[in-house]
Amino acid sequence: MLRSFIDVDPDSHFPIQNLPYGAFITDQGEIHLCTAIGDRVSDLFVLDEEGLFNGPELSGQMAFQDSSLNYFMSLGKAAWNEARSTLQSLLSADEPTLRDNEMLKDRVFFKQSEIQLVFPVEVGDYTDFYSSEQHARNVGAMFRDPENALLPNWKHLPVAYHGRASSIVMSGTDVHRPKGQILPDGGSSPKFSPTKRVDFELEVGFLAGPENTLGQPIPIDKAADHIFGLVLINDWSARDIQKWEYQPLGPFLAKNWATSVSPWVVTLQALEPFKTKAPRQDPSPLAYLNSDQRSAYDLQLDVHLKTAQMAQPYKICMSNYKNLYWSMEQQLAHHTVNGCNIRTGDLFGSGTISGDEKHSYGSMLELAWMGTDPIILPNGEERSYLEDGDEVIMSGFGQADGYRVGFGEVRGKVLPPYS
Amino acid sequence: MLRSFIDVDPDSHFPIQNLPYGAFITDQGEIHLCTAIGDRVSDLFVLDEEGLFNGPELSGQMAFQDSSLNYFMSLGKAAWNEARSTLQSLLSADEPTLRDNEMLKDRVFFKQSEIQLVFPVEVGDYTDFYSSEQHARNVGAMFRDPENALLPNWKHLPVAYHGRASSIVMSGTDVHRPKGQILPDGGSSPKFSPTKRVDFELEVGFLAGPENTLGQPIPIDKAADHIFGLVLINDWSARDIQKWEYQPLGPFLAKNWATSVSPWVVTLQALEPFKTKAPRQDPSPLAYLNSDQRSAYDLQLDVHLKTAQMAQPYKICMSNYKNLYWSMEQQLAHHTVNGCNIRTGDLFGSGTISGDEKHSYGSMLELAWMGTDPIILPNGEERSYLEDGDEVIMSGFGQADGYRVGFGEVRGKVLPPYS
Numbered sequence: 146m147l148r149s150f151i152d153v154d155p156d157s158h159f160p161i162q163n164l165p166y167g168a169f170i171t172d173q174g175e176i177h178l179c180t181a182i183g184d185r186v187s188d189l190f191v192l193d194e195e196g197l198f199n200g201p202e203l204s205g206q207m208a209f210q211d212s213s214l215n216y217f218m219s220l221g222k223a224a225w226n227e228a229r230s231t232l233q234s235l236l237s238a239d240e241p242t243l244r245d246n247e248m249l250k251d252r253v254f255f256k257q258s259e260i261q262l263v264f265p266v267e268v269g270d271y272t273d274f275y276s277s278e279q280h281a282r283n284v285g286a287m288f289r290d291p292e293n294a295l296l297p298n299w300k301h302l303p304v305a306y307h308g309r310a311s312s313i314v315m316s317g318t319d320v321h322r323p324k325g326q327i328l329p330d331g332g333s334s335p336k337f338s339p340t341k342r343v344d345f346e347l348e349v350g351f352l353a354g355p356e357n358t359l360g361q362p363i364p365i366d367k368a369a370d371h372i373f374g375l376v377l378i379n380d381w382s383a384r385d386i387q388k389w390e391y392q393p394l395g396p397f398l399a400k401n402w403a404t405s406v407s408p409w410v411v412t413l414q415a416l417e418p419f420k421t422k423a424p425r426q427d428p429s430p431l432a433y434l435n436s437d438q439r440s441a442y443d444l445q446l447d448v449h450l451k452t453a454q455m456a457q458p459y460k461i462c463m464s465n466y467k468n469l470y471w472s473m474e475q476q477l478a479h480h481t482v483n484g485c486n487i488r489t490g491d492l493f494g495s496g497t498i499s500g501d502e503k504h505s506y507g508s509m510l511e512l513a514w515m516g517t518d519p520i521i522l523p524n525g526e527e528r529s530y531l532e533d534g535d536e537v538i539m540s541g542f543g544q545a546d547g548y549r550v551g552f553g554e555v556r557g558k559v560l561p562p563y564s
Numbered sequence: 565m566l567r568s569f570i571d572v573d574p575d576s577h578f579p580i581q582n583l584p585y586g587a588f589i590t591d592q593g594e595i596h597l598c599t600a601i602g603d604r605v606s607d608l609f610v611l612d613e614e615g616l617f618n619g620p621e622l623s624g625q626m627a628f629q630d631s632s633l634n635y636f637m638s639l640g641k642a643a644w645n646e647a648r649s650t651l652q653s654l655l656s657a658d659e660p661t662l663r664d665n666e667m668l669k670d671r672v673f674f675k676q677s678e679i680q681l682v683f684p685v686e687v688g689d690y691t692d693f694y695s696s697e698q699h700a701r702n703v704g705a706m707f708r709d710p711e712n713a714l715l716p717n718w719k720h721l722p723v724a725y726h727g728r729a730s731s732i733v734m735s736g737t738d739v740h741r742p743k744g745q746i747l748p749d750g751g752s753s754p755k756f757s758p759t760k761r762v763d764f765e766l767e768v769g770f771l772a773g774p775e776n777t778l779g780q781p782i783p784i785d786k787a788a789d790h791i792f793g794l795v796l797i798n799d800w801s802a803r804d805i806q807k808w809e810y811q812p813l814g815p816f817l818a819k820n821w822a823t824s825v826s827p828w829v830v831t832l833q834a835l836e837p838f839k840t841k842a843p844r845q846d847p848s849p850l851a852y853l854n855s856d857q858r859s860a861y862d863l864q865l866d867v868h869l870k871t872a873q874m875a876q877p878y879k880i881c882m883s884n885y886k887n888l889y890w891s892m893e894q895q896l897a898h899h900t901v902n903g904c905n906i907r908t909g910d911l912f913g914s915g916t917i918s919g920d921e922k923h924s925y926g927s928m929l930e931l932a933w934m935g936t937d938p939i940i941l942p943n944g945e946e947r948s949y950l951e952d953g954d955e956v957i958m959s960g961f962g963q964a965d966g967y968r969v970g971f972g973e974v975r976g977k978v979l980p981p982y983s
Contacts (some may be wrong), residue, residue, distance in 0.1 A: 162947045269688075272729050275813060296811050299756050302745055306813035307726035307820065311689050311905050312778055321779040323902035326721055326850065335720050358823070359731055360740040360982045386902065394694060394725035395814025398902040400727070403778070416935050431745065431756045483742035483805065483817040484982060486730050563779045563903060 146547055149236045150244040153183035158409075158542050158551025162418075165409035166214050166374065168265035169255070175558035176212040178265060181553075182236055185254045185261075190251060197235060197242070200227040214265040214410065218373045219489040221355050225373065249452050262408040264315040264420065266352055266490045270478060271308040272403070273348075273380060273494040275299075276471040278424075278497035280493050283511045288388075300428060303471035303479050305496075307402035308380075313492065314515050320403040322533060325386040335389055339562040342384035343531040346497040346516070347448050347507035347539055349466050350378045352410060352490060359486040363435045365458060368474035372488065375416065377407040377446070377541045377552040378494050384510055403442050406492075407539075407552040410551040415550050419443045421467055434475050441467040446498060446541040448507070452526055453534030459523055461512060463496050464505040466541070471562070533561045568655045569663040570673070572602035577961050577970025578830075581837075583651050584828035584971070585633050585793065587684035588674070595631040597684060600828060600972075604673045605681075606857055611672060616654060616661070617648040633684040633829065637792045638908040640774050644792065648833055681827040683734040685771055685909045690727040690823070691899060692767075692799060692913040694718075695890040699918035702930045703893050707807075713793040719847060722890035722898050724915075727799075728820035732911065738977040739822040741952060744805040750774075752862055758981040761803035762950040766867050766926035766958055768799045768885050769913040770892050771829060778905040782928055785857045787893035790906065794835065796826040796865070796960045796971040797913050803929055803949065825911075826958075826971040834969050835954050838862045838962035840886055860886040865917060865960040867926070871945055872953030878942055880931060883917050885960070952980045 149161040159165065159181040167188055168178050177190040192198065198209065202224040208217040217224065233241045243249060275281055278295070278396035281304075285294030298304065305418035314320070321342055326478040354373040357363050363371055380400065387399030423439040444466035471479075476493055495509040506512045509530050513519045516529035531537065536558040542551025568580040578584065578600035587597050588605055596609040611617065619626065621643040627636040639768035654662045662710030663669060694700055697714070700723075716902065717723065733739070741762055745754040773792040782790055787926035800818065806818030842847050842858040863885035868877035890898075897910055916926040925931045928949050932938050950956065955977040961970025 237588060270728055297747075297752070298745075298754070298808055298811070302809060304809070304813055305816055307728055307816070309689055309726055309904060310729075311907050311910070314778065321903055324781075325902050326717075328716075334847070335717070337852060359733065362743075362982070363947070383902070389717055390721060390723070391812070391814075392717070393810070394723055395810075395812070396584070397724050397726070398899070398904065402902045403906045428753070431754070480817070483744050483802070483821045484740055485728060485817065485820045488730050491730070505849070563781070 148238045149235060150238045151182045151185055151236065155547065156549060157183050158549055158553050160548040161185055161233055161237040162545070162548050163411060163415045163550040164229060164427035165408050165411045165415065166265055168212070168263050171262040176263060178209045178214060180232060181257065184257050186257055186260060187236065188253050188255070192235065195249065198228065198231055200231060202227040208417065213267045215267050215490045218241055218354050222370055225412060226329050226414065229412065229470055231403055240340070264406060264408060265410060268310045268313055268490050268492045269488040270318070271310040271313060271492045272305050273308045273496060274471065274476050275496040276469045276476065276497055277467065277498045277507070278470040279501055280497040280507060283499060283506065286477065292487040301430065303476045303496045305480065306395045308404065308494065312401055313404045313406060316405055316407055316555040316557065318405060319560050321560045321563045322388070323398070323402040324562055325383065325398050326389055326390040327385040332432045340383035340386050340529065343559055344382040344384055344509045345448065345537045346380035347446055347462060347464055348378040348494045348497060349375055349444070349446070350379050350494040351375050352492055353487045354489060354506060356488045357481055357486055360484040361485060363477055363481045365474050366438070367436060368477040369413065371477060372413055372473055374412040375376050376410055377539055377555045379405040379537060379557060381405065381537055381556050385427055385501065388552070405555050405557045407555045409553050411550065411552055416442050416543060418545045419550070423472055424470055426470070433478055436474060439472050439474070441469060441472065441479045442543065444541050445522050447539065449538040450528065451536040451538065452522065452532065454526060455522065458538050461520055462504065462507060464500050464507050466498060468498050468500045469495055517535060531559045533559055537561050566652060567657045568601055569657045570601045570604055570655065574966065575968060576602050576945055577968055578602055578973050579967040580652055580655050581964070581967050582830060582834045582969040583648060584830045584834065585684055586630070586828050587682050588679045589682060594681060597628045597633060597695065599651060600676065605676055605679060606655065607672050607674070607830050611654065614668065617647065617650055618652060621646040626741050631688045634909045636684050637773050641789055643958070644831060645833065648831065666946050668717045681734070683827060687729045687732055687909050687911045688907040690729040690732060690911045691724050692727045692915060693890065693895050694723040694864065695888045695895065696914040696915055696917045697889040698887065698920055698928070699916040699926060699930065706934045714725060720849065724899065726825065726911065727802045731767060731820055732823045734827055735824055735974040735976065737824060738869060739800055739981050740982045742802050742817070742821040742981045743981055744806070744817050745808055745817055745829060746804040746842060747808040759802035759805050760949065762978055763801040763928045764867065764950070765799035765801055765916040765937065766881060766883055767797040767866055767913045767916060768794055768863070768865070768960065769911050770908040772906045772908055775907045776905055779903040781903060782896055782900045784893050784897035786899065787896040788832065790896060791832055791892055793829040793831040795829055796958055796974045798824040798956060798958055798974050798976060799913060800824065824974050824976045826974045828972050830926045830969065830971055835861050835962060837964045838969070843889055845889070848907055852897055855893060858886060858891050858893065860891065862886045863960050863962045866958065868957040869947070870955040870957065871941065871951065873945060874941065874943055877957050880939055881923065881926060883919050883926050885917060885920045887917050888914055950978045952978055954978050
């Protein structure tokens with residue numbers, strides 16, 4: 146098994162098999178792109194400046210000398226593969242170039258705990274899908290009709306809506322409880338109030354690589370070429386605001402006050418070992434959504450909750466990315482079938498990822514079943530929705546033989562309303 | 565009345581009282597910001613380089629030496645007012661600086677007909693409201709129930725959804741008829757097909773100036789300080805795709821294949837003479853949406869249609885921007901009341917602007933009442949929706965005593981589906 150000269154803990158999310166992309170602020174206050182290896186980051190700006198990305202795709206491109214990953218993401222798979230093999234070689238235990246150059250190592254490696262990460266991607270548009278069948282069934286059963294929980298279109302197309310890119314924040318950003326219009330039970334006029342139903346949604350999203358031209362769809366069998374990598378997402382929600390506002394045009398203020406993403410973008414290449422069989426689709430989707438190569442990814446996803454009174458976070462959800470009914474390729478083929486253009490860096494959320502078991506539901510709404518079955522925490526506290534001071538910590542990884550490939554964490558605390 | 569040394573036709577949209585912002589491609593292939601005066605553009609890059617923006621707000625800012633307007637838009641009202649008064653002075657018939665400098669004039673003025681305009685603003689997020697009561701009533705009556713055409717939330721909040729920024733295109737861009745899933749009448753499974761129901765939507769949108777911080781709402785009485793200017797919008801739609809996909813999360817592929825905007829951004833200052841009384845609101849909205857200074861703008865809006873067989877465009881709609889129930893300030897206060905942050909350059913569409921009279925309906929859907937009452941064109945052709953080769957031409961202006969302040973046109977032709 147490939148090993149790095151940097152020691153990596155077996156349960157670290159960042160072995161040499163991962164090499165996700167991020168960005169950090171240097172001592173000089175500049176933003177440098179980086180990768181993670183164990184508990185270190187490795188400065189890609191410096192490696193690039195030193196001429197170490199010298200393969201045919203990246204030589205002279207200065208792909209890692211920007212303050213965002215977007216240019217590199219736009220280059221496509223050949224460049225991505227070359228960067229990955231260059232980095233795996235540079236960081237491997239057998240390769241002396243970096244291993245034996247103490248001066249260069251001093252300039253390249255920093256402890257993750259000692260630097261500040263920033264999100265490495267400029268997101269143009271953010272789309273959020275609704276691709277977990279169990280989540281759609283749960284919501285449909287709670288808000289509409291348990292007998293007809295799925296709407297008629299759900300199994301024919303990956304339902305989605307446009308989200309808000311401006312309020313995408315990185316893990317570690319705390320969020321103020323939003324205020325808004327809420328219809329009291331049995332009332333006919335809304336009241337203005339802080340939301341009483343702050344929720345998280347456990348999602349995974351992919352980031353687009355090369356763009357398509359407006360008017361020209363991306364066929365499903367080319368879709369993977371346009372997918373750079375994945376992030377973990379907490380799509381914060383306000384359920385009472387959502388209930389009053391969402392008809393007929395969909396969620397708006399209930400969702401656009403914050404969307405938290407992991408600092409690390411894990412590439413499709415790094416997730417290859419976790420590919421698994423995609424769920425059967427019945428009815429068979431229309432041809433433009435049909436592919437022989439449909440696959441899912443076996444990535445374990447956890448949500449921990451830590452209230453102000455708790456000393457340790459407590460796991461309240463254990464789900465899996467393979468629970469999605471619609472694949473990323475289907476999502477992208479659908480999104481562009483009308484000619485809609487995607488741009489490098491666009492983010493596409495999966496929608497809340499819920500499994501079949503109750504403990505695998507990816508939101509408080511479902512876990513506490515609309516408040517009828519509150520979560521009991523180990524210290525006796527109960528939760529139907531999030532309270533001020535509650536911290537939500539999401540984590541996700543694939544487990545291979547001897548190593549893990551993960552996103553790290555997405556964490557954020559609910560602050561009192563802004564006054 | 566203020567006059568320019570450049571001759572301006574009385575029915576031109578671009579007298580010295582307007583001075584909208586745009587951008588064009590120079591002979592050297594660079595993008596320069598510009599303003600319009602009569603049938604000319606005036607190169608703001610050159611005027612700025614010559615040091616002619618020398619007031620306290622703009623001196624040394626190089627605000628017009630970027631390739632987009634965003635930096636200037638971020639500076640706020642004092643800078644906007646100074647730029648306007650500087651330009652009105654430089655272009656006025658009484659001011660010799662530019663008038664009598666033939667060499668400078670050669671570098672500054674170009675015929676609109678001889679240059680290529682590009683959209684001057686980088687749009688981060690695009691939100692589309694639904695703020696015309698008559699439009700919401702028409703749609704509700706057609707798709708739901710004429711007796712309860714407005715949903716319960718409509719008079720309490722300016723309903724909106726997030727649109728797609730990537731597919732915003734400028735006037736003159738032709739658009740391919742999109743393909744997608746359509747449910748046949750009486751069927752239960754969708755078919756894949758080009759849309760049979762291409763529509764336009766007549767809208768006006770505003771562009772954001774200075775941003776707010778995530779978590780901190782913009783109060784209604786400060787909202788105008790965050791509004792830079794307005795554009796005319798054609799929000800292209802595919803009604804059959806929309807009908808099948810839109811529940812429960814709202815319109816998606818039906819709307820995100822193209823949104824056309826006017827090349828010219830007309831400032832709020834230029835629209836001041838057209839302020840008029842806003843419609844009465846009953847019920848009175850919640851305090852955060854209430855303002856003493858609520859006003860509308862009397863801007864005449866027209867839609868012309870020209871089919872492939874017609875020699876001249878024919879006017880099929882005459883509406884007015886004052887028909888909106890919710891004001892821009894209310895839209896912005898609502899959008900941010902949950903803490904959602906806006907960024908400079910964000911676009912906020914009004915939604916289709918329909919008036920009370922049938923000829924004032926702002927979409928084919930309404931004009932032909934869902935195909936039941938087709939539009940008869942002067943050459944005998946009929947239209948319920950747009951056919952390939954049809955060109956839609958929108959125009960809008962305010963009429964003052966002796967001059968007009970307008971957007972110019974938004975035009976675009978429907979092309980056959982991309983194959």
